[in-house]
Amino acid sequence: MTTPSTKELLQTMQDAAENLSQNDRREFLRKGVSYVAGAAAVGTAGTAAANFSSNLPPNEPIWGRQLGRGVVANPYGVPSRFEEHVHRRTVPWLTAESISSISMSPLADLKGIITPNGLVFERYHAGVPEINPDEHRLMIHGLVDNPLIFTMEDLMRFPSVSEIRFIECPANGGMEWRGPQMEALQFTHGMLSCCEWTGVPLKVLLDEAGVQTEGKWILAEGGDGAHMSRSIPIEKVLDDTLVVYAQNGEMLRPEQGYPLRLINPGWEGNTSIKWLRRIEVGDKPWHHREETSKYTDLLADGRARRFTFVQEANSVITNPCPENPIKKPGFIEIEGLAWTGRGKIKGVDISFDGGINWQPAQLKGLVLDKALTRFSFQTKWTGQPWLLQSRAYDETGYVQPTLSQLRESRGVNSIYHKNSIHTWQVQPTGEVKNVQIT
Ligand SMILES: Nc1nc2c(c(=O)[nH]1)N[C@H]1C(S)=C(S)[C@@H](COP(=O)(O)O)O[C@H]1N2
Ligand SMILES: [Mo]
Secondary structure (H helix, E strand, C coil): CCCCCHHHHHHHHHHHHHHHCHHHHHHHHHHHHHHHHHHHHHHCCCCCHHHHHCCCCCCCCHHHCCCCCCCCCCCCCCCCHHHCCCCCEECHHHCCCHHHCEEECCHHHCCCCCCCHHHCCEECCCCCCCCCHHHCEEEEEECECCCEEEEHHHHHHCCCEEEEEEEECCCCCHHHCCCCCCCCHHHHHCCEEEEEEEEEEHHHHHHHHCECCCCCEEEEEECCCCCCEEEEEHHHHHHCCEEEEEECCEECCHHHCCCCEEECCCEEHHHCCCCEEEEEEECCCCCCHHHCCCCCEECCCCCEECCCCECCCEEEEEECECCECCCCCEEEEEEEEEECCCCCEEEEEEECECCCCCEECEEECCCCCCCCEEEEEEEEECCCCEEEEEEEEECCCCECCCHHHHHHHHCCCCCCCCCCCCEEEECCCCCEEEECCC
């Protein structure tokens, strides 16, 4: 982490002062308003141009001169049809079949730090099972004094906790180890979501069962056709593993593991077993498929790292990005997301010149443990090309590595844990390209 020099700090202050000047604000607002009008023209394609201009000030718009839809039309609300482009997307060549595929969150269109339930990324190894909660059971057995079987009702009688935590597939960014190939933020970083999860700490359930002293690991197993299973050390479980049945205020979506899933905050998404049906306590790891042939990190010398649980600090700029080009010169709020599996994000630096000079961004809104954290940097774009980067560091002192640092220590054979500093190239036209610099 380089501390900014006095010169850089002065520059930042000058820039900030410039950004706040009245003229600039007025200019931005004026242009902002005219852009909204432009967007309306796109949104109502098919309507005669004469019609929508009659909706603009000083006229009263058509929707203000008639009655709208009544209350029961949509008993479960959905977004406006003008937001239909905001949805999960897949990369067709990533997997042969949709039942063992991954869809990604539209990060470029999301606000704040919470991912709405319909936009949480999805990853299945054998599709989404349809589970009747009345027939679902969670079994706890192995090195415990009292093996137990819980119904959903049993689980919901325990005092609940609600925590905001991110989930990231360790394959996030994995297509970019050898070079830039995904021309959208949704595909470079979209295996990432953040929800408020509600359920019971697994520790509470294990206390009921009474873990024996030799119990050092648990195996969590899913009830889907894949029976996805991961070994998790007991220290993690006693620290913060959750058994959850709700996300963002409603019961889990089928895609996210309805009616019950594990959440291992800050750890590889695949350890957060969905459709959770079985917890076995043992004295060592199980070495199942998903921790041997998959979810291990092949190094340059042919050996592989294993049990690389933590999702290390990472960040990415979400505005501008390929999906959010800069539309006009003047004021711009550069925004992005930072996250770390080790705890809280401490800070994020921004570079406009590919990592030569850095300036601190502001963290805005909630800064929570193992949650997405939004950062912001207000500046002005005058049409100059930028090599935009963000670099996150967390409360443990871990600093997001450069691509060269990561490749030096890990090679390019891996799929997983690619958390290096990302570069967006802003062209003089305002378009944004995915590039790599070493
Ligand atoms: N039972 C089960 N649990 C599972 C999976 C699965 O296929 N089956 N996929 C895992 C993987 S690889 C990831 S990244 C996360 C994704 O969680 P999400 O689909 O809710 O985003 O779930 C994990 N839990
Ligand atoms: Mo994953």
